[in-house]
Amino acid sequence: SQQGEEDPQALSIQEGENATMNCSYKTSINNLQWYRQNSGRGLVHLILIRSNEREKHSGRLRVTLDTSKKSSSLLITASRAADTASYFCATAPTGANSKLTFGKGITLSVRP
């Protein structure tokens, strides 16, 4: 079964606006990661947040993690048309191995 579930499934915003995407998961995790996929391509890693962290920033990206609610959010500030892509959250479980499971993804469209 898929661990992460992203919300909303699709998001359409105007260039310059902020985009907020959410992810919920079911079991205890070691870390949570966000990835981006441009149409028909492989995934590219954006940011990783460990279970003992609450917030992390990378450029225009801000990710938060609430382990008590088993949820995370990804904020992209000042969006650009080039941010148009699919975004996935992925979770690495606690325990010995690093099996990574993904959600169904969010389709973000940024209108110029």
Place this chain on the structure above:
Amino acid sequence: DVKVTQSSRYLVKRTGEKVFLECVQDMDHENMFWYRQDPGLGLRLIYFSYDVKMKEKGDIPEGYSVSREKKERFSLILESASTNQTSMYLCASSSFSRNTEAFFGQGTRLTVV
């Protein structure tokens, strides 16, 4: 520049054929993964390997097997291809010791006719 390379970008096979999808990484990663991606279903894990000759089933292993004889290479095998295995297949690798991000190949779009 780190690399995960999948042997084919596009592949067309006939029903019943045995199909091999190859993936090679040059980062000395312990972990390797095979996912399939279908519209509306996201990425689903087929198999995961954490060391040479070691493997673990993912969420949808039925109809697939894997082989990891060398650390850098992870093969996905469709024993007898069926039309419902038409999909995008993505290989990834990651480091176990640092438990960091996964690196993905460009994907193989497989069509079974």
